[in-house]
Amino acid sequence: MKNLTERDKKYIWHPLTQHKLNSDMLGIVKAKGAILYDENGGEYIDGIASWYTSMYGHCNEYILEKVQHQMAVLDQVVFSGFTHEPAIRLSEELINILPSNQQKIFFSDNGSTATEVGIKMALQYHYNRGNKRKVLLAFEEGFHGDTFGAMSVSGLSVYNGPFEDYFIKVERILTPTKENVGDILLQLTERLSQNDIAGFIYEPLVQGAAAMKMHDAEGLNMILELLNKHQVLLIADEVMTGFGKTGKNFASDHLPVKPDIICLSKALTAGLMPMGVTSCTQQVYDAFYSTDIAKGLFHGHTYTANPLACVAALAGIELLQSEQIQKDIRRVIKSHQEFGLKIKGHPKVAEIRQCGIIFALDLNIKMERYGRLRDRLFNFFMTHGVFLRPLGNTIYILAPYTITASQLKRVYDIIELALDSEV
Incomplete structure (x- = not known):
């Protein structure tokens, strides 16, 4: 049996994709909390909450329980x-x-x-x-x-x-x-x-x-x-x-x-x-x-x-509205603020900005929105187990509120590694 990536190519037309340039789609088989799991055993921290949706973590048990009950009614x-x-x-x-x-x-x-x-x-x-x-x-x-x-x-x-x-x-x-x-x-x-x-x-x-x-x-x-x-x-x-x-x-x-x-x-x-x-x-x-x-x-x-x-x-x-999630939001905001102070003087960082848990940095490199740098950055992050989708020369984080401190630090560390490398 072919893997998901190969089977996908036969019939599926993906959004925001030029298939002649990007034909391979990574097969994801499981998600939990802030982690995505691929069919080859790879794990990725979901640094954008899957397009800003899964803010309470993937497969949140409380939400699943409520929906499962409703399905029977x-x-x-x-x-x-x-x-x-x-x-x-x-x-x-x-x-x-x-x-x-x-x-x-x-x-x-x-x-x-x-x-x-x-x-x-x-x-x-x-x-x-x-x-x-x-x-x-x-x-x-x-x-x-x-x-x-x-x-x-x-x-x-x-x-x-x-x-x-x-x-x-x-x-x-x-x-x-x-x-x-x-x-x-x-x-x-x-x-x-x-x-x-x-x-x-x-x-x-x-x-x-x-x-x-x-x-x-x-x-x-x-x-x-x-x-x-x-x-x-x-x-x-x-x-x-x-x-x-x-x-x-x-x-x-x-x-x-x-x-x-x-x-x-x-x-x-x-x-x-x-x-x-x-x-x-x-x-x-x-x-x-x-x-x-x-x-x-x-x-x-x-x-x-x-x-x-x-x-x-x-x-x-x-x-x-729970105290735990509100606490998590405050924690992520504070963590972003500290990361911003740490990297704002980096020679490859043109600007940083933050609004709540949304953090973004611009590289001081001019490029096309869908140029090669964006793809190189995306592949670099994925190789290091972090799912981020740069927009042009902008790297941003919009992770689930429930992301752990160690997972968030890993996201920061990989961004810093990218800044210090020849990506």
């Missing part, structure tokens, strides 16, 4: 015309931890659909109120997913180049710094006079796919405040930042001005099941509440509010 049911206890409880728990202006929960399947729903809410909100606004505002270098609306508001052409002629209308602004926020506000003030911008979608504080680019919280809040005055709906894409990664439950908790709409996925279900959520204010919901059926939000997915995914999310929220 109710596995799946249509969510149009029916409801169920796990979805109701999850909506209650989410409203308890989301910013206080959030009042309604709309379920979907993943991060892209969560943002897709948010975009549609913003556009139809104004349409339903008799004031068509056809333009969306977004940050430069933002990333919001791979469906068409989500691609439209994303600013990374390496993902979206072939489709740009088909996008909805989007205008972009720079992310704020202390130096440029005044100019951004002046630009926006002039632009807003046209009254045609429906919504502003943004990754609050950290732009994940843009190599963990971090922006000024005070400047962002000033932008949100101005847009709010002009009835532009604020759509916070917290798919990556949500559920504790910035040191608070949500990145929006760091800002006085709260979003009208929030998009969630990834760590929502602790990496166990796919699910997306889009929350909104009562005001947004009320624009769809009508005796006119055409004013409803006609968006739905077969697995909307899947009971198993809801139970996984409930268990994850319970763990997030």
